[in-house]
Amino acid sequence: MQSANWQALLKLDAKISVAPMMDWTDRHDRFFLRLISARARLYTEMVTTGAVIHGDREHLLGFDAAEHPIAVQLGGSEPEALAEAARIAEDFGYDEINLNVGCPSDRVQSGAFGACLMREPALVAECVAAMRKAVAVPVTVKCRIGVDDQDPDIALPELATRVADAGCETLIVHARKAWLEGLSPKENRDVPPLEYERAYALKQAMPDTEIIINGGILTLDEAEAHLAHVDGVMLGRAAYQTPYVLAEVDRRFYGATTPVPSRHEILERFLPYVEEQLARGVHLHAMSRHILGLFQGMPGARAYRRHISENAPRKDAGADVIRDAMAFVPREVELA
The missing domain is CATH 1.20.120.1460 (Four Helix Bundle (Hemerythrin (Met), subunit A))
Known part of the structure; x- marks a missing residue:
């Protein structure tokens, strides 16, 4: 199924999504998860612009048509390279291009992208604008609420405003800081406290921007509670480690009437x-x-x-x- 058939569903499907997770959300995992939920939006692992442009594209970007709706997450900080990588991904049939502005790993720090970009909102906006110009599918951003000693009251709204002005209609907020100094990537997934209220406040301040919340959400009851404040919920480790949590998603959030598979x-x-x-x-x-x-x-x-x-x-x-x-x-x- 081609991505064009899914464009009308993208807003609806944003209610529940599965986070991009390195070494986890590869094509085999996504096919498996799609058998559990037909409607949750799925994301690839992060792929860098250099790998997309110069590497084995079929290996990096190939996916089964059953995986729609599916988004690719790109890692990079050069507008031209991101635009080229976005064009390549769109040609592969992806329904959404997502820019990683939240990963705190050593790999992305050395490449000056991921969470590092929280410090450069103007550059992120430039990247978004370049990708928006290059593709017809939505361009989205996944970020943290800030990094290191940044004040989230300033950093998050500034980034959100700039990328929205550049044409990004959807912001996925991992509702905790990333500490690039002093915490490992694993610790960054657990140690910084979750501050969901910051994503809620951002939605109130930017009602026309789709805000999706991510971080530490384990159950569909928790997801439903968050949906009273934001437009969508992104599940991470819960969807991977206990994948059957997705079994009720289609009936509970999308009105599906098909039986829940055992x-x-x-x-x-x-x-x-x-x-x-x-x-x-x-x-x-x-x-x-x-x-x-x-x-x-x-x-x-x-x-x-x-x-x-x-x-x-x-x-x-x-x-x-x-x-x-x-x-x-x-x-x-x-x-x-």
Whole structure:
């Protein structure tokens, strides 16, 4: 399905989305998550402009048509390079181009992009304007509320205003600071306190800008509470580590009337994809690692995870590893 068919749905689909997560939200994970929710918006891992322009584009940007609506997240700080990368991504069929202004990893710091750009709102606006000029699909920004000793009362509204003036209609706010000095990337995901009220205030101050909140949101009840204040909620680790949290998204937030798939049904739909990818030379572990949390909290879940973890890394591992693992959680247990 081409991206043009999804443009009318993008605003609706922004209610619930799954965050771009390095080493996690690759194409196999996204296909799997799409089997759980047909409507949540999915994001790629961050890809840098240099990789997109000079690297293996099919490997970096390729995706299955079933993944729509899907957004690509770009990392970079040079307007011309971002514009070129955005054009390439649009040609691949992506429904949205997202600019990373929030990642605090050493990699992005050395490249002077990601969260570093919170200090350069004028440059971010220039980047957005260049991408908006280059593509027809929406250009969005994902940011923090500030970095290091910045005052979020100043840094966040200034960035938001500048990118909105440049043509960005959607801002995704990870509602905590990034500390580039003194905290590791892992610590930056947990240690700085969450300040959701700053995203709420931003929405009140900028009613015409779509504001999506991100950070520490674990349940759909929490998501619904946030939606009283902002336009959308982005789930991160909860959607990866306990993916079945997405199962009620379509009915609860989009009015879908289709039955909620069981965990076994989801895996049965995933298996043909697994077999197709195995035939193309993809290793089972590259796909099976994303499904470990599906039965989280259920009797037999530990044995299910152990079977996959111990057997999927084998060179000759096939789809039967998943089938055999499913037997550790009987259907009647799930339906009870």
